[in-house]
Amino acid sequence: MELEPELLLQEARESVEAAQSYRRELGQRLQGLREARRQIKESASQTRDVLKQHFNDLKGTLGKLLDERLVTLLQEVDTIEQETIKPLDDCQKLIEHGVNTAADLVQEGEIAILGGVGEQNEKLWSFTKKASHIQLDSLPEVPLLVDVPCLSAQLDDSVLNIVKDHIFKHGTVASRPPVQIEELIEKPGGIIVRWCKVDDDFTAQDYRLQFRKCTSSHFEDAYVGSETEFIVLHIDPNVDYQFRVCARGDGRQEWSPWSVPQIGHSTLVPHGMLLPSHS
Known part of the structure; x- marks a missing residue:
């Protein structure tokens, strides 16, 4: 049985209104999807920026701390080196002075000996007297290598594993706030x-x-x-x-x-x- 024209028109209008309402609802849902997508994209971008900035700051701070520690240790090396080298320098000066004195004495003695005991007798007496006042049997003590500092660095490699463990556990990424x-x-x-x-x-x-x-x-x-x-x-x-x-x-x-x-x-x-x- 065919519908009357007025009823048919009314049904058509209702169908159009229903379609319009359906389209509006779908449009609102599309807008909701766009907002959800934008929230995911923007929060992901912000999270990337936060992570990059944080780890760059962390690298800068760790690098600075490592540099400061290195400077401190190098200063300790310099201090130990200077303090332990000084006695050796003093000993070296004493030995070099003795070497020069002995060289002069050898030269003077050889000249006196070449002159014989005649006219050069006075030079022999002078040399012999001078030599008697120099302690030619007194040698400065040079420390044995086992008694001299031998610097070294003690570096605990386990700190790398400790730092590595902390770094691997540092930071988390959450899909939503708590x-x-x-x-x-x-x-x-x-x-x-x-x-x-x-x-x-x-x-x-x-x-x-x-x-x-x-x-x-x-x-x-x-x-x-x-x-x-x-x-x-x-x-x-x-x-x-x-x-x-x-x-x-x-x-x-x-x-x-x-x-x-x-x-x-x-x-x-x-x-x-x-x-x-x-x-």
Whole structure:
């Protein structure tokens, strides 16, 4: 049985409206996919930059520390060398002086001997007297090699394995932050922010909540503590705010990466004094 023209037209209109609604829904989902893709791409790019900067800083710091340690050790070598060489230098000067004295004495004695005992008798007596005053049997003591410092460097190769182990374990890459904002509840002049852990392996000691107007480029702290919700006051009505939260692991000093920022606003105008609460 054929439909009447009016019913057919109505059904066609409804089909068009359904198709338009379906297209809008698909468009919104495509937009959601684009935002999800952009978040992955941008966070991956930022993470790469953070990793590169951190490890470049680490290499620079380690290189500087190694250079400073090398300078210290080289200075120790210089000090030991100078202190232990000085007695040898003094001994060498004494020996060289003795060598020169003996050489002069040999030359003078040979001349006196060549003159015989005649006219040169006076030279022989003078030489013999001079030689008797020089201790030709007194030799300076030269230290044995076993008694002389022999410098060396003691370098523990195990430090390389220790450093290697620490480096191989240094840093982690997470697909998502350990905490996320789960709910924003508008209140007159304020917004209650609730968050939760999404990483079961992460033990949180403290949380840190920040917010800013969407038109601002600077986040400011709203709360630091162990609670998992907080009411942010002095919120301008009908103004979009961005919220983010991070956590500090038990026994750790550094904060975790920030959660994905969430946008919220309050349409409720403040009435009187609004006291902080966790209701």
